[in-house]
Amino acid sequence: MSKISAMMDTGKRSLMNSQTALQTVGHNIANKSTEGFSRQRVELQTNTPITEGNLQIGMGARAGVVTRVNNPWLEKQIQREGMSMGFQDSRADALGRVEQIYNEQNNKGLNQYMTDFFNSFRELSNNPESLASRTMVRESSVALTKDFGRVVGQLKAVQEDLDGQIKTTVEEVNQLSKEIASLNEKVQMVEVQGTPANDERDRRDLLLKKLGEKIDISWAEGRDGMVTVTAGRTAILVSGIGSSELKARQTDARDRVEVFFEGSSSTSANITEQITGGRIGGALDVRDKVIEDLLGHVDNMAYTLAKEVNTAHIEGFDKSGRNGVLFFDMPDQVKGAASVIGLNKTVFNDVGRIATGAQPGAAGDNTVANVISALQYRQVMDGGTSTLDDYYSTQVGQIGAVAQRAVKAQESQKNVISQLTNIRESISGVSLDEETTKMIEFQKTYDASARLIKTADEMFDTVLNLKRM
């Protein structure tokens, strides 16, 4: 008798096991497209057998735990590469915009305006008496100074845009930190009962990846199953069930946004220097290294141009024999020169004040105009080793090379990520075919178990009907 009821029992448990397994299959199928999901598996174990005399009788199966199929080492690697991906992504985007400022393939740019400026002085040298050629000099000078302003303005606009990006990304970082902290709590709550928190862990892994794409983080899991996340070197974003925030705001020292770590105790530490990865790291790199560098170059050019033209112009004599004035308003210092360079008002209002001659009272004297136009081919940059043109085209070449490298790095990083993701999917991803097969398999098991119960039932019947027979 006991064996029949054991049979009944085994069948019942098998029915339940199949249901559990089918439920897991359903869960897998439902989450086939869920980002970061790892397929789950019911671990079936044989039940403790019963020993009867010298027989050991199997007592069916019981469902162990539902585990997720996941390679934590791989997840960590993906997370690390994702950090680099975020960095390259934001860098390539920003550099793509920066290089457009220097793109003279289709539009007029600084190089053309500079040539026009020198050519207008050559035209003036052809005909220093003519008001028309003097006006041309004025127009080309105004256009040149405007273009200096354009380059600076556009470079600064990109910087401002990056500021905005940094601000929003910091908000996202805070949101993610909060979610990770709350998942820490859930993981712990679930796992304290001895069952693995599969879905919560998947979700937390995904959030860590997302966080890493935004800012460079390091993290470690403690014995309690909770992760501690540090951004940069010192900013502890998540610790246990608590999270701290980052703030992006301007400082008094600079008009650019910097990143601060707002620790638990109202302290605020500037961690801008520590951030070298993720989208924020990429944005900071372009904003503070590449663009600052370019701004310096443009300022350098504007300052040198103003200085050289002015020193020559002031030596000359204008149309009416008056001493030359400053041609450009002289910038006070190299820094910011490109944004303040402008044609002197005196010259602007009266093109007769343009000094072309080396001596007064000779309307055809073009000596100074020649000195100014010869400036184009003089090596006045880089300590007397390159001309203004050389200097500028070197910059264009450099920014092109940097942008090109960034795009290539972005592409190869994309490949790395997609390969790693492929490997991850091959381990943790859901295959419909596989799940369908399992579904059929467990359905059959369910069928067979039901039949077993029916058989046991019939056996009971047989036993109960013994008397009547």
Place this chain on the structure above:
Amino acid sequence: MRIADKMSFNQVNQNLTKNRSEMADLQNQAATQKRINKPSDDPLASARVLTARTEERGNTQFIKNINNARSFLEFSDQSLSELTEILVRAKELAVSQSNDASGNEESRMVTASEIEQIYNQSIQIGNRKLGERYIFGGQKTQNTPFNQTGEYFGNDSDMKIQTQKDSFVAMNLPGSKVFLGRGLGGDGIVRAQYETPTDVESLKDFQNQEIERQQINEEVDSNFLTTRGPASESGRQSRADRQDPVTGSVGVNLFSTLKNLEISLKTNDKSGVQEALDTLDQAISQVVLARSEVGSRIMAVNSTNDSLQKAVVDNKVTASQLEDADAFQVISDINKTDSTLKATLETSGKLIQPSLLDFLR
């Protein structure tokens, strides 16, 4: 390897994106006909394109400069040719009146008035204008260079025009040299330096030298006046019609030569007329010398012009080679990418469609 569904979808997605962006890039090349549309497409080449463009623009401007200088020089040359002609005529007249066989007091009076015409003509030539500019006034292009008595109001500086990156050519001849023979050598007059200052240092040097030069020349002039004394007409000195005893000048003052001839003719001074023959010869060769100077400058700018024209074309070719798309290459690449894209689409369909579920009833 275990293949999860997401892998197939990702792969399809990735491949399609890749093909499509390649196609977009090629389409862009086809539309612009340019291989380089931004610096990062080829950093080295785009910097070189920029340099080639700058050079091309510079050269185009040099060609404009040369055209301007050439018209100035050609007009000077034409004027000097006329000047030679009338001087030759003056010499013919002087020869015919230098002896009694073909001339007498009366004919000399008549000839004198023709010489006066020639004198006026040469003043007119000295005051020629091209547009609004006097061509023989040196850099004082807005002042009438000569008055009726032949006094010079211009200066003796050259107007230098840039014809290449590192070379300048004078586009004018100052009237003091052509008509007055100043600074042709031996008269102690210091000519303006030939080199054009191209930076501020040399500009300052140049200015100082100019001041010094003017002082020296003024001194020479004043010495000259005291040693020579006034000539036959007040306010005008006949310079090298006789050699200067102090400086041994060889230049000739055209106007005083003609004026002296006229006076000699009027006064029936046969030996005066004979003396004028020598100076007229010198005057003619002085103008011829000036003409050859102008001529050689025209030749120089012409040959520079030729090489600039060639350089403009060369630069265009260089830029085009660097940045232009090879049309055949682009079209064949587009066809290749197109067939790859179609193949990807086709295989993608096959990869995604079937699943075990399709075969279960």
